[in-house]
Amino acid sequence: MNRRIAFVLLLLAGATRFAYAHTPICDCYDNGDNTITCEGGFSDGGTAAGIPIHILDSTGKLLIEGNMTERSEFTFTRPDDNFSVEFDGGDGHVVKIDGRDIEA
Secondary structure: OHHHHHHHHHHHHHHHHOOOOOOEEEEEEEOOOOEEEEEEEEOOOOOOOOOEEEEEEOOOOEEEEEEOOOOOEEEEEOOOOOEEEEEEOOOOOEEEEEHHHOOO
16 A cells, blocks of 8 residues: 555656656556556656556567556556566656566
């Protein structure tokens, strides 16, 4: 729960600092049950609902793809090998997260 509060505060801080910016923000965390949840949004406070998200292997091959839910979340089963998460905020604004940075 504390990660979610921190994430919301980060979104709000970005919204006040860059009132007219539309920078994508994404954070992922391990749920402790072999799944990972990513939360997204934009620095102006905009929702990430419907935004594409891709899970890629270490060679860039697509493993999993989907879209953020109405709650700006996407949950997936942790791949067995190294992977990365790409949150496609549009207009060339992609947030990339190395799976090794998502703590188990």
